[in-house]
Amino acid sequence: MINKKGNVIDLINFNTHIPTPVYMSSRGYGFIWNSPSEGEMEFGQLRNRFTAKATTVVDYVVFAAPAGDYDTLQRRLSAVTGRAPLPPDFSLGYLHSKLRYENQTEFILLAQHFHDYGIPVSMLVIDYLSWAYQGDWGLQDNLWPNVSYMSQRVKELTGAEIMASLWPSVEDASVNYEVMQMEGLLSATRSGSGITDSFNGSYIRNYDSTNPKARQFLWNTLKRNYYDQGIHNFWIDQADGGNLGEAYNNNVSSTTSFVRSFNLDSDAGSKRLHPIDPIPLRRCPLLRRHPKVRRQGLPMATSTRDRRRITKRN
Amino acid sequence: MVFSWKDVGLAVLGITATVSAQNASVSSGYFAPNSTGFRIQHGFETVLVQPFGYDGFRVRAWPFRPPTGDETSFLYDPPLEGPENGSSLGMKFDTKANGSSTVAIRNGNTVVRTYSPNGNNQTSVRLAFYRLEQDGSETLLTNEYKPLKSLNSRYYEWNGPGYEFSAAFSFATTPDEQIYGTGMQTQEPFGRQLTRPQALNKII
Numbered sequence: 001m002i003n004k005k006g007n008v009i010d011l012i013n014f015n016t017h018i019p020t021p022v023y024m025s026s027r028g029y030g031f032i033w034n035s036p037s038e039g040e041m042e043f044g045q046l047r048n049r050f051t052a053k054a055t056t057v058v059d060y061v062v063f064a065a066p067a068g069d070y071d072t073l074q075r076r077l078s079a080v081t082g083r084a085p086l087p088p089d090f091s092l093g094y095l096h097s098k099l100r101y102e103n104q105t106e107f108i109l110l111a112q113h114f115h116d117y118g119i120p121v122s123m124l125v126i127d128y129l130s131w132a133y134q135g136d137w138g139l140q141d142n143l144w145p146n147v148s149y150m151s152q153r154v155k156e157l158t159g160a161e162i163m164a165s166l167w168p169s170v171e172d173a174s175v176n177y178e179v180m181q182m183e184g185l186l187s188a189t190r191s192g193s194g195i196t197d198s199f200n201g202s203y204i205r206n207y208d209s210t211n212p213k214a215r216q217f218l219w220n221t222l223k224r225n226y227y228d229q230g231i232h233n234f235w236i237d238q239a240d241g242g243n244l245g246e247a248y249n250n251n252v253s254s255t256t257s258f259v260r261s262f263n264l265d266s267d268a269g270s271k272r273l274h275p276i277d278p279i280p281l282r283r284c285p286l287l288r289r290h291p292k293v294r295r296q297g298l299p300m301a302t303s304t305r306d307r308r309r310i311t312k313r314n
Numbered sequence: 315m316v317f318s319w320k321d322v323g324l325a326v327l328g329i330t331a332t333v334s335a336q337n338a339s340v341s342s343g344y345f346a347p348n349s350t351g352f353r354i355q356h357g358f359e360t361v362l363v364q365p366f367g368y369d370g371f372r373v374r375a376w377p378f379r380p381p382t383g384d385e386t387s388f389l390y391d392p393p394l395e396g397p398e399n400g401s402s403l404g405m406k407f408d409t410k411a412n413g414s415s416t417v418a419i420r421n422g423n424t425v426v427r428t429y430s431p432n433g434n435n436q437t438s439v440r441l442a443f444y445r446l447e448q449d450g451s452e453t454l455l456t457n458e459y460k461p462l463k464s465l466n467s468r469y470y471e472w473n474g475p476g477y478e479f480s481a482a483f484s485f486a487t488t489p490d491e492q493i494y495g496t497g498m499q500t501q502e503p504f505g506r507q508l509t510r511p512q513a514l515n516k517i518i
Contacts, residue, residue, distance in 0.1 A: 020497030028445060028456040036386045039480075047459050051482040054474065055383035058481045063370030064424040064455055070494070079367045080393040089431040119329060128430065164420055196321045265385045293466055 002045055011051075012038040021050060022077065029066035030077050034059040090161045091233075093122025100127040103143040104150045108157075115157040124154060128165040128237055134204060135170025135177055137218065151230025163233035164226055168209065171202040176221065180207065185214035196285030344368070346397045349419040350409035356439045359468065363441065364403050365421035367396035373441065374405075377470045377479060397421065413434065413439040425452060431460035431467075440467060459484035 001007075009019050021033035021041055033041070037052035052058065096114075101107045107126065114121045132140040139147055151162055170177055170186060180186050187208040188194045193207045208214045208217035222234065238301060351364030358376050372389075373383070392398035411417045411428060416438050418427035423446040430438040442457035458467035469482040494495035 004496050005489075005491060007493075007496075007499075009496055009499060010443070016496045016498065022497070023493050024496035025455070025491055026404075027455055029443065029486075031456075033483075034389050036388075043493050044487070046487060047464075048456070048485050048487045049459075049482055049484040050495075051480065053480050054478040055381075055385075055481055056376070056478055058375040058468070058483060059372070059389075060365055061370055061372045062424075062426075062443045062455065063367060064422075064443070065369065066445075067453075076370055079395045080370070080388060080389050080391075082388075083394065088466065092371055136349070174442050187469060188469060202343070226505055273371065 004041075006044070006045075007041075007043050009041040009043075011037070011041060022081070024070055024073045024077075028069065028073070029062060029064045030073045032061040032077070032080065034061065072221070090122040094120060095125065095163075096121050096160075097125035097127055100129065102111045104145060104311040107144075108150055108153050111124070111154040111157040111160070114160070121158050121160045123161045123163055123233065125163045125235070126165065126231075128167060130165065133171050133174040133202070134167055134199065135174035135180070135207070136219040136225075137166070137176065139164070147226070147229035147231065161233055162231045163229050163235055165223070165237045166237075167238040167268070168206050169199070169204045170207055170239060171199060171204050173202050176217075177205075177271075180214070180217065183213065184208075184216055185211060197221075340474070344397065345420060345422050347419065348420040349408055350403055352409035352411050352417045352419065352428075354409045354411045354413065354417075354439055356413060359470070361439070361441075361468070362405060362407060363419070363426055364407065365419065366391075366399065366403075367393035369400075369422035369424040370396075371419075371421060371424065371426045371443065375483075376480075377469055379477065411438070413437050423447075424455075429457070431462065456485045456487065459486050 011021060019041065021035065021039075022031065023041075024030045033050045033052075035050075035052045035055055035058070037055045039051035039053050040049070042049040042051075063073070063076040063080075065076060071081075090166050096110075101110065110124065113119075126139070126184065130139050131137070132143065139306070144150065154160060154162060162254075170180060185208055186194055186205045187196075187210075191303070195203045196206055207218055226232075226234070347365035347475070349365070350439055351362060354361040359375065361373065361375040362378065364372050370393075392400055392402040395433050409417055409419075412432070413428075413436055415435065416428050425444040425446055427442050427444065428438045429440050429442050430436070440458040440460060443455040444452040444456055446452055460467065465482065465484070467484045469484070471480045471482075473480055
Protein backbone atom coordinates (compact mmCIF):
# COMPACT_ATOMS: atom_id res chain seq x y z
CA MET A 1 0.00 0.00 0.00
CA ILE A 2 2.59 2.52 -1.08
CA ASN A 3 0.01 4.54 -2.99
CA LYS A 4 -2.13 6.27 -0.38
CA LYS A 5 -4.95 7.09 -2.76
CA GLY A 6 -8.27 6.33 -1.11
CA ASN A 7 -6.90 6.54 2.41
CA VAL A 8 -8.02 8.82 5.21
CA ILE A 9 -5.14 9.18 7.62
CA ASP A 10 -5.43 10.67 11.08
CA LEU A 11 -2.80 13.29 11.81
CA ILE A 12 -1.95 12.04 15.27
CA ASN A 13 1.20 10.39 16.48
CA PHE A 14 1.29 6.79 17.61
CA ASN A 15 4.24 4.54 18.20
CA THR A 16 5.17 3.26 14.69
CA HIS A 17 2.32 5.29 13.18
CA ILE A 18 3.87 8.59 12.23
CA PRO A 19 1.73 10.44 9.72
CA THR A 20 3.56 13.26 7.99
CA PRO A 21 1.47 15.71 5.99
CA VAL A 22 3.71 15.63 2.95
CA TYR A 23 3.17 13.79 -0.30
CA MET A 24 4.33 13.46 -3.89
CA SER A 25 1.84 13.03 -6.69
CA SER A 26 2.13 10.99 -9.86
CA ARG A 27 1.13 14.18 -11.61
CA GLY A 28 4.53 15.60 -10.83
CA TYR A 29 3.97 17.84 -7.90
CA GLY A 30 4.59 17.75 -4.19
CA PHE A 31 2.56 19.12 -1.31
CA ILE A 32 3.44 20.10 2.24
CA TRP A 33 0.85 20.89 4.90
CA ASN A 34 2.92 22.94 7.34
CA SER A 35 0.93 22.44 10.50
CA PRO A 36 1.56 20.63 13.78
CA SER A 37 -2.16 20.43 14.50
CA GLU A 38 -4.08 17.23 14.81
CA GLY A 39 -6.34 16.66 11.84
CA GLU A 40 -6.71 14.40 8.85
CA MET A 41 -5.30 13.74 5.42
CA GLU A 42 -8.02 12.60 3.09
CA PHE A 43 -7.26 11.27 -0.39
CA GLY A 44 -10.59 10.78 -2.11
CA GLN A 45 -11.54 10.11 -5.71
CA LEU A 46 -12.19 13.74 -6.52
CA ARG A 47 -10.95 15.65 -3.50
CA ASN A 48 -7.84 15.69 -1.36
CA ARG A 49 -8.49 17.39 1.93
CA PHE A 50 -6.22 18.44 4.77
CA THR A 51 -7.64 19.51 8.08
CA ALA A 52 -6.20 21.19 11.15
CA LYS A 53 -8.28 20.92 14.28
CA ALA A 54 -6.84 24.03 15.87
CA THR A 55 -4.54 26.60 14.36
CA THR A 56 -4.02 30.33 13.85
CA VAL A 57 -2.81 30.11 10.26
CA VAL A 58 -3.05 27.73 7.34
CA ASP A 59 0.28 27.21 5.64
CA TYR A 60 0.99 24.94 2.68
CA VAL A 61 3.51 24.58 -0.13
CA VAL A 62 3.09 23.24 -3.65
CA PHE A 63 6.11 22.48 -5.81
CA ALA A 64 6.48 20.81 -9.18
CA ALA A 65 8.79 18.76 -11.37
CA PRO A 66 8.34 16.92 -14.65
CA ALA A 67 5.83 14.08 -14.19
CA GLY A 68 7.58 10.98 -12.91
CA ASP A 69 10.69 12.86 -11.79
CA TYR A 70 10.44 11.97 -8.13
CA ASP A 71 14.13 12.67 -7.54
CA THR A 72 13.61 16.32 -8.34
CA LEU A 73 10.49 16.41 -6.19
CA GLN A 74 12.54 15.03 -3.31
CA ARG A 75 15.15 17.69 -3.90
CA ARG A 76 12.51 20.42 -3.93
CA LEU A 77 10.97 18.96 -0.80
CA SER A 78 14.19 18.64 1.16
CA ALA A 79 15.20 22.17 0.20
CA VAL A 80 12.37 23.46 2.38
CA THR A 81 12.20 20.77 5.07
CA GLY A 82 15.88 20.04 5.59
CA ARG A 83 18.41 17.47 4.51
CA ALA A 84 19.93 14.71 6.53
CA PRO A 85 23.70 14.91 6.70
CA LEU A 86 25.68 11.97 5.38
CA PRO A 87 25.98 9.54 8.29
CA PRO A 88 29.53 9.24 9.65
CA ASP A 89 31.49 6.19 8.52
CA PHE A 90 31.30 4.45 11.87
CA SER A 91 27.50 4.41 11.66
CA LEU A 92 27.68 2.38 8.44
CA GLY A 93 29.58 -0.52 9.96
CA TYR A 94 28.38 -3.21 12.32
CA LEU A 95 26.20 -1.80 15.10
CA HIS A 96 25.62 -3.94 18.14
CA SER A 97 22.86 -3.63 20.69
CA LYS A 98 20.78 -5.78 22.93
CA LEU A 99 17.85 -5.40 25.25
CA ARG A 100 19.79 -4.58 27.37
CA TYR A 101 23.19 -4.29 29.02
CA GLU A 102 22.85 -4.31 32.76
CA ASN A 103 25.89 -2.37 33.83
CA GLN A 104 29.32 -1.02 33.01
CA THR A 105 31.08 -4.32 33.71
CA GLU A 106 28.94 -6.17 31.21
CA PHE A 107 29.47 -3.47 28.62
CA ILE A 108 33.24 -3.50 28.95
CA LEU A 109 33.17 -7.30 28.85
CA LEU A 110 31.23 -7.07 25.63
CA ALA A 111 33.94 -4.89 24.11
CA GLN A 112 36.55 -7.27 25.45
CA HIS A 113 34.90 -10.16 23.61
CA PHE A 114 34.72 -8.25 20.36
CA HIS A 115 38.41 -7.59 20.82
CA ASP A 116 39.34 -11.14 21.80
CA TYR A 117 37.40 -12.79 18.96
CA GLY A 118 38.59 -10.24 16.44
CA ILE A 119 35.11 -9.21 15.38
CA PRO A 120 35.01 -5.71 13.93
CA VAL A 121 32.31 -3.50 15.39
CA SER A 122 31.76 0.17 14.72
CA MET A 123 29.22 1.10 17.37
CA LEU A 124 27.85 -0.35 20.59
CA VAL A 125 24.50 0.82 21.89
CA ILE A 126 23.35 1.26 25.47
CA ASP A 127 19.61 1.00 25.18
CA TYR A 128 16.78 2.40 27.27
CA LEU A 129 16.17 2.19 31.02
CA SER A 130 19.86 2.46 31.63
CA TRP A 131 18.98 5.51 33.72
CA ALA A 132 17.64 5.48 37.26
CA TYR A 133 14.57 7.52 36.34
CA GLN A 134 13.21 8.84 33.08
CA GLY A 135 14.37 12.38 32.57
CA ASP A 136 17.67 11.90 34.39
CA TRP A 137 19.44 11.89 31.01
CA GLY A 138 22.34 10.09 32.56
CA LEU A 139 23.33 6.49 33.22
CA GLN A 140 22.37 5.11 36.60
CA ASP A 141 25.26 5.89 38.97
CA ASN A 142 25.56 2.63 40.84
CA LEU A 143 25.42 0.51 37.70
CA TRP A 144 27.55 2.72 35.48
CA PRO A 145 29.95 4.28 38.02
CA ASN A 146 32.70 5.53 35.68
CA VAL A 147 31.39 6.36 32.24
CA SER A 148 34.49 8.13 30.98
CA TYR A 149 36.65 5.16 31.89
CA MET A 150 34.19 2.82 30.21
CA SER A 151 34.13 4.87 27.01
CA GLN A 152 37.88 5.02 26.92
CA ARG A 153 38.21 1.28 27.50
CA VAL A 154 35.68 0.43 24.80
CA LYS A 155 37.52 2.69 22.39
CA GLU A 156 40.84 1.06 23.19
CA LEU A 157 39.47 -2.45 22.79
CA THR A 158 37.33 -2.03 19.68
CA GLY A 159 37.69 1.47 18.29
CA ALA A 160 33.89 1.57 18.38
CA GLU A 161 31.71 4.54 19.13
CA ILE A 162 29.04 4.31 21.80
CA MET A 163 25.44 5.36 21.38
CA ALA A 164 22.96 5.90 24.19
CA SER A 165 19.17 5.90 24.17
CA LEU A 166 17.42 9.20 24.69
CA TRP A 167 13.81 9.42 25.79
CA PRO A 168 11.93 12.72 25.97
CA SER A 169 9.97 11.68 29.04
CA VAL A 170 10.49 12.92 32.56
CA GLU A 171 9.05 11.16 35.59
CA ASP A 172 8.38 12.79 38.90
CA ALA A 173 11.12 10.79 40.63
CA SER A 174 13.82 12.19 38.33
CA VAL A 175 16.46 14.56 39.68
CA ASN A 176 15.49 16.95 36.89
CA TYR A 177 11.75 16.90 37.42
CA GLU A 178 11.45 19.66 40.00
CA VAL A 179 13.61 22.21 38.24
CA MET A 180 11.98 21.48 34.88
CA GLN A 181 8.55 21.85 36.41
CA MET A 182 9.47 25.12 38.07
CA GLU A 183 11.13 26.55 34.97
CA GLY A 184 8.26 25.61 32.67
CA LEU A 185 10.31 23.17 30.62
CA LEU A 186 7.70 20.42 30.60
CA SER A 187 4.93 20.20 28.06
CA ALA A 188 1.31 20.49 29.01
CA THR A 189 -1.78 18.55 28.13
CA ARG A 190 -5.22 19.83 27.27
CA SER A 191 -6.52 19.00 30.73
CA GLY A 192 -3.66 20.83 32.35
CA SER A 193 -1.94 18.15 34.35
CA GLY A 194 0.67 17.51 31.69
CA ILE A 195 0.79 13.84 32.55
CA THR A 196 0.90 11.75 29.42
CA ASP A 197 1.52 8.31 30.80
CA SER A 198 2.27 6.29 33.87
CA PHE A 199 5.26 4.03 33.83
CA ASN A 200 6.10 1.61 36.62
CA GLY A 201 3.82 3.53 38.91
CA SER A 202 5.38 6.91 38.25
CA TYR A 203 3.79 9.81 36.40
CA ILE A 204 5.42 10.74 33.13
CA ARG A 205 5.59 14.08 31.43
CA ASN A 206 7.46 15.12 28.30
CA TYR A 207 10.00 17.86 28.00
CA ASP A 208 8.77 20.74 25.86
CA SER A 209 10.92 20.60 22.77
CA THR A 210 9.23 23.74 21.41
CA ASN A 211 10.81 25.74 24.24
CA PRO A 212 14.40 26.78 23.47
CA LYS A 213 15.21 26.85 27.19
CA ALA A 214 14.07 23.25 27.48
CA ARG A 215 16.23 22.22 24.54
CA GLN A 216 19.20 23.92 26.11
CA PHE A 217 18.52 22.23 29.44
CA LEU A 218 18.34 18.84 27.75
CA TRP A 219 21.55 19.35 25.84
CA ASN A 220 23.42 20.68 28.88
CA THR A 221 22.42 17.57 30.79
CA LEU A 222 23.31 15.20 27.96
CA LYS A 223 26.63 16.91 27.48
CA ARG A 224 27.52 16.67 31.13
CA ASN A 225 26.44 13.06 31.58
CA TYR A 226 27.29 11.51 28.22
CA TYR A 227 29.10 13.66 25.71
CA ASP A 228 31.84 14.87 28.02
CA GLN A 229 32.24 11.30 29.23
CA GLY A 230 32.94 9.95 25.76
CA ILE A 231 29.46 8.96 24.55
CA HIS A 232 28.79 11.16 21.54
CA ASN A 233 25.78 9.55 19.89
CA PHE A 234 22.14 9.33 20.82
CA TRP A 235 19.21 7.52 19.35
CA ILE A 236 16.10 9.51 19.86
CA ASP A 237 13.83 6.84 21.14
CA GLN A 238 10.67 6.08 23.09
CA ALA A 239 7.53 6.28 20.99
CA ASP A 240 9.15 7.91 17.96
CA GLY A 241 9.83 11.07 19.84
CA GLY A 242 6.57 11.48 21.68
CA ASN A 243 4.36 9.90 24.25
CA LEU A 244 2.85 6.54 23.52
CA GLY A 245 -0.52 7.99 22.62
CA GLU A 246 -2.10 4.60 22.41
CA ALA A 247 -1.69 3.38 25.95
CA TYR A 248 -4.62 1.01 25.60
CA ASN A 249 -3.00 -0.79 22.74
CA ASN A 250 0.56 -1.02 23.89
CA ASN A 251 0.40 -0.89 27.66
CA VAL A 252 -2.68 -3.08 27.99
CA SER A 253 -3.01 -2.03 31.63
CA SER A 254 -6.27 -0.21 31.05
CA THR A 255 -7.98 -2.70 28.77
CA THR A 256 -10.93 -3.43 30.98
CA SER A 257 -11.95 0.16 31.42
CA PHE A 258 -11.52 0.75 27.71
CA VAL A 259 -13.78 -2.16 26.84
CA ARG A 260 -16.41 -1.06 29.30
CA SER A 261 -16.40 2.52 28.17
CA PHE A 262 -16.72 1.35 24.62
CA ASN A 263 -19.75 -0.74 25.45
CA LEU A 264 -21.40 2.00 27.43
CA ASP A 265 -21.05 4.30 24.47
CA SER A 266 -22.80 1.85 22.21
CA ASP A 267 -26.52 1.29 21.92
CA ALA A 268 -28.52 0.29 24.98
CA GLY A 269 -28.58 -3.36 24.07
CA SER A 270 -24.84 -3.56 24.14
CA LYS A 271 -24.77 -2.91 27.86
CA ARG A 272 -25.87 -6.45 28.23
CA LEU A 273 -22.95 -7.79 26.30
CA HIS A 274 -20.05 -9.57 27.78
CA PRO A 275 -17.46 -6.99 28.82
CA ILE A 276 -14.95 -8.43 26.39
CA ASP A 277 -16.41 -7.13 23.19
CA PRO A 278 -14.67 -8.06 19.96
CA ILE A 279 -14.68 -4.60 18.48
CA PRO A 280 -12.10 -2.96 20.72
CA LEU A 281 -10.13 -6.17 20.80
CA ARG A 282 -9.50 -5.80 17.12
CA ARG A 283 -7.55 -2.73 17.99
CA CYS A 284 -5.54 -4.54 20.61
CA PRO A 285 -3.04 -6.87 18.96
CA LEU A 286 -1.56 -8.07 22.24
CA LEU A 287 -4.89 -9.29 23.49
CA ARG A 288 -5.88 -10.66 20.14
CA ARG A 289 -3.13 -13.20 20.43
CA HIS A 290 -4.31 -14.36 23.81
CA PRO A 291 -5.93 -17.81 23.47
CA LYS A 292 -8.82 -17.02 25.79
CA VAL A 293 -9.64 -13.88 23.91
CA ARG A 294 -9.57 -15.70 20.63
CA ARG A 295 -12.27 -17.98 21.86
CA GLN A 296 -14.43 -15.06 22.75
CA GLY A 297 -13.84 -13.08 19.60
CA LEU A 298 -17.00 -12.49 17.59
CA PRO A 299 -17.70 -10.69 14.36
CA MET A 300 -19.51 -7.40 14.58
CA ALA A 301 -22.38 -8.76 12.54
CA THR A 302 -23.22 -11.42 15.09
CA SER A 303 -26.51 -10.78 16.82
CA THR A 304 -26.75 -9.94 20.50
CA ARG A 305 -28.54 -13.19 21.12
CA ASP A 306 -25.76 -15.18 19.50
CA ARG A 307 -23.20 -13.32 21.49
CA ARG A 308 -24.96 -14.19 24.70
CA ARG A 309 -25.21 -17.80 23.69
CA ILE A 310 -21.58 -18.09 22.74
CA THR A 311 -20.39 -16.14 25.74
CA LYS A 312 -22.32 -18.48 27.94
CA ARG A 313 -20.74 -21.45 26.22
CA ASN A 314 -17.32 -20.06 26.93
CA MET B 315 8.46 30.95 10.65
CA VAL B 316 9.86 34.38 11.16
CA PHE B 317 8.37 37.44 9.61
CA SER B 318 7.53 40.95 10.47
CA TRP B 319 4.53 42.94 9.53
CA LYS B 320 6.89 45.80 8.80
CA ASP B 321 7.99 43.77 5.81
CA VAL B 322 4.58 44.08 4.25
CA GLY B 323 4.77 47.81 4.05
CA LEU B 324 8.35 47.70 2.83
CA ALA B 325 7.35 45.26 0.13
CA VAL B 326 4.76 47.61 -1.24
CA LEU B 327 7.26 50.43 -1.37
CA GLY B 328 10.03 48.40 -2.93
CA ILE B 329 8.36 46.26 -5.53
CA THR B 330 10.56 47.07 -8.46
CA ALA B 331 13.81 46.80 -6.58
CA THR B 332 12.89 43.48 -5.04
CA VAL B 333 11.85 41.82 -8.27
CA SER B 334 14.86 42.98 -10.24
CA ALA B 335 17.23 41.95 -7.47
CA GLN B 336 15.78 38.47 -7.49
CA ASN B 337 16.04 38.14 -11.22
CA ALA B 338 19.65 39.21 -11.18
CA SER B 339 20.70 36.81 -8.47
CA VAL B 340 19.49 33.57 -10.00
CA SER B 341 21.64 31.52 -12.32
CA SER B 342 20.81 31.74 -15.98
CA GLY B 343 18.38 29.21 -17.36
CA TYR B 344 16.00 29.36 -14.45
CA PHE B 345 12.92 31.53 -14.75
CA ALA B 346 13.15 33.58 -11.59
CA PRO B 347 9.92 34.54 -9.89
CA ASN B 348 8.30 37.47 -11.61
CA SER B 349 6.69 38.63 -8.38
CA THR B 350 7.32 38.57 -4.66
CA GLY B 351 3.77 37.34 -4.27
CA PHE B 352 0.16 38.39 -4.17
CA ARG B 353 -2.30 38.84 -1.38
CA ILE B 354 -5.98 38.13 -1.82
CA GLN B 355 -8.42 39.92 0.43
CA HIS B 356 -11.51 37.77 0.32
CA GLY B 357 -13.96 39.15 2.81
CA PHE B 358 -12.76 38.23 6.25
CA GLU B 359 -10.18 35.94 4.76
CA THR B 360 -6.65 36.83 3.68
CA VAL B 361 -4.53 34.62 1.45
CA LEU B 362 -0.85 35.28 0.84
CA VAL B 363 0.79 33.45 -2.07
CA GLN B 364 4.54 33.67 -2.61
CA PRO B 365 7.17 31.94 -4.70
CA PHE B 366 9.04 29.52 -2.47
CA GLY B 367 12.14 27.54 -3.38
CA TYR B 368 12.61 26.32 -6.93
CA ASP B 369 9.38 25.66 -8.84
CA GLY B 370 7.25 26.14 -5.77
CA PHE B 371 4.76 28.36 -4.01
CA ARG B 372 3.91 28.86 -0.39
CA VAL B 373 0.37 29.75 0.58
CA ARG B 374 -0.63 31.15 3.93
CA ALA B 375 -4.24 31.88 4.73
CA TRP B 376 -6.08 33.15 7.75
CA PRO B 377 -9.48 34.49 8.69
CA PHE B 378 -9.80 37.82 10.47
CA ARG B 379 -6.63 38.28 12.50
CA PRO B 380 -3.21 37.73 10.96
CA PRO B 381 -0.91 35.04 12.32
CA THR B 382 1.34 36.04 15.17
CA GLY B 383 4.54 34.80 13.58
CA ASP B 384 5.14 32.42 16.48
CA GLU B 385 3.40 29.52 14.80
CA THR B 386 5.24 26.24 14.89
CA SER B 387 6.68 25.50 11.46
CA PHE B 388 8.88 22.84 9.95
CA LEU B 389 9.81 24.79 6.84
CA TYR B 390 13.13 26.40 6.15
CA ASP B 391 12.48 30.01 5.26
CA PRO B 392 14.37 30.82 3.15
CA PRO B 393 14.70 27.37 1.61
CA LEU B 394 18.13 25.75 1.49
CA GLU B 395 18.20 26.41 -2.23
CA GLY B 396 16.03 28.49 -4.48
CA PRO B 397 15.72 31.85 -6.17
CA GLU B 398 15.55 33.53 -2.76
CA ASN B 399 19.31 33.02 -2.55
CA GLY B 400 19.20 32.78 1.19
CA SER B 401 16.98 35.76 1.82
CA SER B 402 13.50 35.13 3.15
CA LEU B 403 10.59 36.96 1.59
CA GLY B 404 8.96 37.14 4.98
CA MET B 405 5.40 38.25 4.39
CA LYS B 406 6.23 40.39 1.35
CA PHE B 407 4.05 40.67 -1.71
CA ASP B 408 3.79 43.11 -4.57
CA THR B 409 0.26 42.54 -5.82
CA LYS B 410 -3.06 42.96 -4.09
CA ALA B 411 -6.10 41.11 -5.28
CA ASN B 412 -9.73 41.00 -4.27
CA GLY B 413 -11.16 38.55 -6.76
CA SER B 414 -12.10 41.07 -9.43
CA SER B 415 -9.31 39.99 -11.76
CA THR B 416 -7.09 37.02 -12.40
CA VAL B 417 -3.64 37.08 -10.87
CA ALA B 418 -0.85 34.73 -11.87
CA ILE B 419 2.80 34.42 -10.98
CA ARG B 420 5.47 32.10 -12.26
CA ASN B 421 8.41 30.56 -10.47
CA GLY B 422 10.61 28.37 -12.64
CA ASN B 423 8.25 26.06 -14.48
CA THR B 424 5.41 26.35 -12.00
CA VAL B 425 2.53 28.78 -12.26
CA VAL B 426 -0.10 29.71 -9.72
CA ARG B 427 -3.20 31.46 -11.02
CA THR B 428 -6.40 32.61 -9.43
CA TYR B 429 -9.69 31.56 -10.92
CA SER B 430 -13.36 31.95 -10.19
CA PRO B 431 -15.36 28.86 -9.27
CA ASN B 432 -18.42 30.79 -10.48
CA GLY B 433 -16.96 31.88 -13.77
CA ASN B 434 -17.40 35.56 -13.06
CA ASN B 435 -15.05 38.44 -12.41
CA GLN B 436 -15.92 39.03 -8.77
CA THR B 437 -14.79 35.75 -7.26
CA SER B 438 -11.39 34.96 -8.72
CA VAL B 439 -10.23 33.90 -5.31
CA ARG B 440 -9.43 30.23 -5.80
CA LEU B 441 -5.94 29.00 -6.61
CA ALA B 442 -4.83 26.65 -9.36
CA PHE B 443 -1.31 25.31 -9.84
CA TYR B 444 0.17 24.43 -13.22
CA ARG B 445 3.40 23.05 -14.61
CA LEU B 446 4.76 24.78 -17.66
CA GLU B 447 5.86 22.16 -20.21
CA GLN B 448 8.69 22.35 -22.73
CA ASP B 449 6.27 23.15 -25.56
CA GLY B 450 4.80 26.07 -23.64
CA SER B 451 1.60 24.32 -22.66
CA GLU B 452 0.36 24.17 -19.10
CA THR B 453 -0.53 21.05 -17.19
CA LEU B 454 -2.91 21.43 -14.27
CA LEU B 455 -1.36 19.95 -11.14
CA THR B 456 -4.14 20.64 -8.70
CA ASN B 457 -6.55 23.39 -7.86
CA GLU B 458 -8.58 24.34 -4.86
CA TYR B 459 -11.72 22.22 -5.01
CA LYS B 460 -14.53 24.08 -6.66
CA PRO B 461 -17.88 22.28 -6.80
CA LEU B 462 -20.60 24.65 -5.64
CA LYS B 463 -22.31 21.96 -3.61
CA SER B 464 -19.46 21.43 -1.22
CA LEU B 465 -17.84 23.23 1.64
CA ASN B 466 -15.57 26.06 0.64
CA SER B 467 -12.21 24.75 -0.45
CA ARG B 468 -10.72 26.95 2.25
CA TYR B 469 -13.03 26.27 5.14
CA TYR B 470 -12.73 27.73 8.63
CA GLU B 471 -14.68 26.90 11.74
CA TRP B 472 -14.52 28.06 15.34
CA ASN B 473 -15.14 25.28 17.81
CA GLY B 474 -13.47 26.44 20.99
CA PRO B 475 -13.65 29.22 23.51
CA GLY B 476 -10.69 31.08 21.99
CA TYR B 477 -9.63 32.43 18.64
CA GLU B 478 -7.97 29.27 17.34
CA PHE B 479 -9.94 27.85 14.46
CA SER B 480 -10.13 24.57 12.67
CA ALA B 481 -9.45 24.55 8.96
CA ALA B 482 -10.22 22.18 6.12
CA PHE B 483 -8.55 22.84 2.77
CA SER B 484 -9.63 20.85 -0.25
CA PHE B 485 -7.88 20.24 -3.54
CA ALA B 486 -9.10 18.66 -6.73
CA THR B 487 -7.83 15.24 -7.72
CA THR B 488 -8.81 12.47 -10.11
CA PRO B 489 -9.29 8.78 -9.45
CA ASP B 490 -6.06 7.89 -11.26
CA GLU B 491 -3.79 10.18 -9.25
CA GLN B 492 -1.26 8.32 -7.14
CA ILE B 493 -0.22 9.67 -3.76
CA TYR B 494 3.17 8.80 -2.30
CA GLY B 495 4.45 9.74 1.12
CA THR B 496 2.37 10.87 4.13
CA GLY B 497 4.80 9.30 6.60
CA MET B 498 4.51 5.92 8.19
CA GLN B 499 1.28 4.16 8.96
CA THR B 500 0.71 0.84 10.58
CA GLN B 501 -1.84 -0.81 8.37
CA GLU B 502 -3.77 -4.02 8.51
CA PRO B 503 -2.34 -6.74 6.26
CA PHE B 504 -4.15 -7.47 3.06
CA GLY B 505 -7.35 -9.44 3.36
CA ARG B 506 -7.56 -9.32 7.12
CA GLN B 507 -11.24 -8.51 7.05
CA LEU B 508 -11.96 -11.61 5.05
CA THR B 509 -9.84 -13.99 7.07
CA ARG B 510 -11.27 -12.98 10.42
CA PRO B 511 -14.76 -14.48 9.98
CA GLN B 512 -13.23 -17.64 8.54
CA ALA B 513 -11.06 -18.16 11.59
CA LEU B 514 -14.04 -17.47 13.77
CA ASN B 515 -16.21 -20.05 12.06
CA LYS B 516 -13.67 -22.70 12.89
CA ILE B 517 -13.83 -21.74 16.53
CA ILE B 518 -17.59 -21.81 16.66
